[in-house]
Amino acid sequence: MLTFILKRLLLLVPILLGVATITFVLMYIVPGDPVRAIAGERYDEETLARMRTELGLDRPLVVRYVDFLGRLARFDLGRSFVTRRPVAEAIRERFPRTLILALSAMGIAVLGGVVIGALSAWGRRPALSRALMTFSLVGVSMPVFWLGLLLIYLFAIKLHVLPPSGYGGGSIKNLILPALTLSFASMATIARVTRSGFLDALGEDYVRTARAKGLGERMILGKHVLRNALIPVITIAGADFGSYLSGSVLTESVFGWPGLGRFIVQAILKRDFPVIQGAVLFMAVLFVLVNLAVDVSYGAIDPRIRSEGGG
Amino acid sequence: MIRAAIITLCISFAFAVPGCARHGDDRVLRLALQTEPTTLDPALSVDFSSGEIASLIHSNLVSFDPDARIVPDLARSWEILDGGRQYVFHLGPARFSNGRRVTAADVVYSMRRLLDPRAVSPRWWLLASLAGASAYHEGGSWNPAAASAANDSTVVVRLSRPVPHFLGLLAMPAAGIVCREEVERLGARYARSPCGSGPWKLSAWNEGDEILLAPNPGWAGRRTGLAGLSFRIIPEEMTQIAEFEVGNLDVLEVPRSELEHWRAAGTPLLWKEELRVVYIGFNTTKPPFNDPRVRQALNMAVDVDKIIAQVLFGAAKRSRGVVPPGLRQSPEPAERYRYDPDRSRALLAEAGYASGFSMEIWQRENPEALRVLESVQGYLADVGVKAKLVTREWGAFKEAIDRGTPDAFFIDWLADYPDPENFLMPLFHSSNVGGGGNRTRYRNARVDSLLDAAAACMDTARRWELYRSAEEIVYEDAPWLFLWFPQKYEVLSPRITGYRIPLIFNGQRFLDVGV
Numbered sequence: 131m132l133t134f135i136l137k138r139l140l141l142l143v144p145i146l147l148g149v150a151t152i153t154f155v156l157m158y159i160v161p162g163d164p165v166r167a168i169a170g171e172r173y174d175e176e177t178l179a180r181m182r183t184e185l186g187l188d189r190p191l192v193v194r195y196v197d198f199l200g201r202l203a204r205f206d207l208g209r210s211f212v213t214r215r216p217v218a219e220a221i222r223e224r225f226p227r228t229l230i231l232a233l234s235a236m237g238i239a240v241l242g243g244v245v246i247g248a249l250s251a252w253g254r255r256p257a258l259s260r261a262l263m264t265f266s267l268v269g270v271s272m273p274v275f276w277l278g279l280l281l282i283y284l285f286a287i288k289l290h291v292l293p294p295s296g297y298g299g300g301s302i303k304n305l306i307l308p309a310l311t312l313s314f315a316s317m318a319t320i321a322r323v324t325r326s327g328f329l330d331a332l333g334e335d336y337v338r339t340a341r342a343k344g345l346g347e348r349m350i351l352g353k354h355v356l357r358n359a360l361i362p363v364i365t366i367a368g369a370d371f372g373s374y375l376s377g378s379v380l381t382e383s384v385f386g387w388p389g390l391g392r393f394i395v396q397a398i399l400k401r402d403f404p405v406i407q408g409a410v411l412f413m414a415v416l417f418v419l420v421n422l423a424v425d426v427s428y429g430a431i432d433p434r435i436r437s438e439g440g441g
Numbered sequence: 442m443i444r445a446a447i448i449t450l451c452i453s454f455a456f457a458v459p460g461c462a463r464h465g466d467d468r469v470l471r472l473a474l475q476t477e478p479t480t481l482d483p484a485l486s487v488d489f490s491s492g493e494i495a496s497l498i499h500s501n502l503v504s505f506d507p508d509a510r511i512v513p514d515l516a517r518s519w520e521i522l523d524g525g526r527q528y529v530f531h532l533g534p535a536r537f538s539n540g541r542r543v544t545a546a547d548v549v550y551s552m553r554r555l556l557d558p559r560a561v562s563p564r565w566w567l568l569a570s571l572a573g574a575s576a577y578h579e580g581g582s583w584n585p586a587a588a589s590a591a592n593d594s595t596v597v598v599r600l601s602r603p604v605p606h607f608l609g610l611l612a613m614p615a616a617g618i619v620c621r622e623e624v625e626r627l628g629a630r631y632a633r634s635p636c637g638s639g640p641w642k643l644s645a646w647n648e649g650d651e652i653l654l655a656p657n658p659g660w661a662g663r664r665t666g667l668a669g670l671s672f673r674i675i676p677e678e679m680t681q682i683a684e685f686e687v688g689n690l691d692v693l694e695v696p697r698s699e700l701e702h703w704r705a706a707g708t709p710l711l712w713k714e715e716l717r718v719v720y721i722g723f724n725t726t727k728p729p730f731n732d733p734r735v736r737q738a739l740n741m742a743v744d745v746d747k748i749i750a751q752v753l754f755g756a757a758k759r760s761r762g763v764v765p766p767g768l769r770q771s772p773e774p775a776e777r778y779r780y781d782p783d784r785s786r787a788l789l790a791e792a793g794y795a796s797g798f799s800m801e802i803w804q805r806e807n808p809e810a811l812r813v814l815e816s817v818q819g820y821l822a823d824v825g826v827k828a829k830l831v832t833r834e835w836g837a838f839k840e841a842i843d844r845g846t847p848d849a850f851f852i853d854w855l856a857d858y859p860d861p862e863n864f865l866m867p868l869f870h871s872s873n874v875g876g877g878g879n880r881t882r883y884r885n886a887r888v889d890s891l892l893d894a895a896a897a898c899m900d901t902a903r904r905w906e907l908y909r910s911a912e913e914i915v916y917e918d919a920p921w922l923f924l925w926f927p928q929k930y931e932v933l934s935p936r937i938t939g940y941r942i943p944l945i946f947n948g949q950r951f952l953d954v955g956v
Contacts, residue, residue: 172566174566213632294684295683296684384679
């Protein structure tokens with residue numbers, strides 16, 4: 131297991147190098163001049179030229195690339211073109227908020243999805259099963275934006291129980307609606323996957339054996355079936371969590387949540403290269419780590435994978 | 442297991458205690474911004490959010506009131522001498538938010554800083570008319586006569602040529618007076634921790650979430666009745682409306698698509714004509730748009746009044762000319778482009794395009810713009826012109842226009858200072874082709890000479906005559922498909938008094954607003 135983890139961590143270096151190069155080249159190719167974005171409406175060529183020099187944009191591409199790699203090696207992500215603040219500082223401020231949102235959304239999605247999927251697989255109440263599956267279909271089809279506005283309308287404007295938007299200094303009340311909105315699509319998918327996982331498992335021999343042994347239904351579902359159904363759930367949760375961490379721009383925009391996603395999109399629109407490059411690299415690291423965690427957790431849940439030589 | 446999960450969910454939801462309105466000091470005025478400021482350093486503030494907040498924190502020599510009139514700010518009084526080439530400003534008492542008295546030396550420092558090539562300010566052109574400013578900006582030495590402190594409370598400014606709208610330039614956010622030792626101490630971090638002598642000071646900046654301002658004890662002007670200002674950053678219009686409806690915002694800008702709803706509800710709406718003009722510009726160097734007859738024909742092909750009524754819900758005034766009604770001191774040019782598709786076709790035929798032609802109209806991403814342009818597209822099709830709509834995001838859009846790529850583009854122009862010069866000169870003088878504002882690449886020697894003469898003329902009546910003549914020529918030449926001057930609508934929460942929509946964006950300092 132340990133060698134497995136170490137090997138994957140070492141792979142980070144070539145992955146990051148590849149991501150950095152691709153982002154760098156993309157920024158160069160994409161139309162739109164960062165200097166024009168900063169200069170506003172009225173500008174003369176001379177001011178633009180001076181800004182380019184100040185930001186180092188007039189140097190040859192290769193020089194800029196080497197300089198960029200050099201700074202990366204020192205963990206220096208540079209300064210934003212627009213605000214002149216260190217990129218690392220901006221990411222440090224915003225990422226925790228995206229993290230809280232992602233963790234909450236993931237928590238709701240997994241708990242809710244597994245509960246809904248399990249309940250609907252139970253088979254005692256077919257009507258409940260159908261209702262839950264319809265709910266999950268709606269959840270998957272509903273655009274995040276629309277869902278967010280709907281929830282704001284319902285809980286903030288009509289019922290007055292939650293604030294419509296904002297970070298609120300970290301208050302839980304402000305977290306609920308954005309986390310719920312973000313979690314819906316995942317929750318729906320997890321519910322469906324859990325349901326089929328349960329249905330499959332319930333037909334297996336070991337369940338019949340457990341029933342024959344006289345184990346209660348709850349014990350069967352909770353202890354035996356659940357673990358087997360969890361593998362696909364973890365795969366989905368891991369993939370979705372990775373994308374949540376990149377910042378869920380739509381949710382953050384609708385709820386005015388000051389996270390990383392919106393920040394990156396604004397940087398892209400302003401061609402703020404250092405921020406874009408720094409943020410993309412950061413997200414790449416996160417993605418690799420999350421995938422690693424998912425793979426390791428397979429081993430924790432399914433002994434078959436563990437015994438097959440650490441994966 | 443399942444039961445435990447359900448119980449956990451219920452407990453977590455129990456945290457949603459009712460009563461969601463943000464409570465805090467009730468005398469804080471709560472406003473919203475769509476985008477976060479990028480900097481609070483006046484010399485670097487280019488976008489509206491930055492400029493608006495920087496103007497609240499820093500004072501200028503003179504500033505705008507909500508009606509865009511020049512009023513004393515740091516300078517209590519001033520004299521204009523030598524035919525407009527010399528200004529003498531007498532400063533009143535004021536302190537920076539760090540407690541130090543503002544002196545004439547601070548004003549000189551701030552002006553010099555704006556022009557300093559090392560500051561790389563995109564707004565250095567505000568003070569380009571100062572004696573020796575261009576040379577200094579190129580890297581030469583500072584001409585001490587440009588701006589000097591005669592004593593602690595007197596600033597003498599010398600211009601290389603008379604500039605009739607100079608006071609308007611001084612009222613712009615970029616000309617804000619900064620605290621020298623703070624700038625030198627903080628360097629680039631001044632953008633986050635500004636120190637000004639304006640009515641407000643920065644009390645907290647919660648990244649991406651909220652900016653809080655508190656009254657500046659050093660402010661020498663009228664005391665405000667408010668305990669502070671809160672600017673929440675809410676990018677989505679619908680979310681802003683939601684916040685207003687639950688009572689978390691005091692002022693809401695009503696999107697045009699929502700106007701009907703608010704009008705029907707009978708809520709009192711404030712409105713103001715913006716100092717902004719919306720138009721479709723033609724690339725006057727690209728055939729067939731180099732022929733004025735084609736441009737005039739296209740103007741007559743579109744029923745602009747109908748578009749305003751249906752797509753904009755009446756929230757605009759059709760433009761005949763370039764200068765918005767709020768600034769005019771003379772009547773608009775006489776109507777030339779009444780909706781007349783037959784005349785349009787005839788004129789196109791005369792120009793050699795009886796069978797029409799194809800063109801592209803470029804726009805930035807904007808749903809309202811799309812609706813407008815689809816209507817325009819329909820009207821143009823009626824006269825045989827096939828218009829293809831091209832959407833680009835803002836950065837690529839601007840760059841394409843600078844390069845002269847699009848045939849036509851849908852864009853607007855917003856005033857920096859309330860003077861017709863701010864419209865006619867950048868938009869139509871040949872020296873401003875490209876990034877300077879003349880996106881249509883329009884060149885007309887007669888217009889150039891009229892604008893040049895007006896730029897040097899200190900007599901207001903004569904200036905207006907010159908601008909009126911220039912505007913007539915431009916209107917006839919039609920480098921634009923003239924559209925409209927938009928109106929801004931706002932609703933207020935019943936708890937505030939004394940608020941007015943400012944004519945220019947940094948003209949409202951909230952000193953008269955009460956809760």
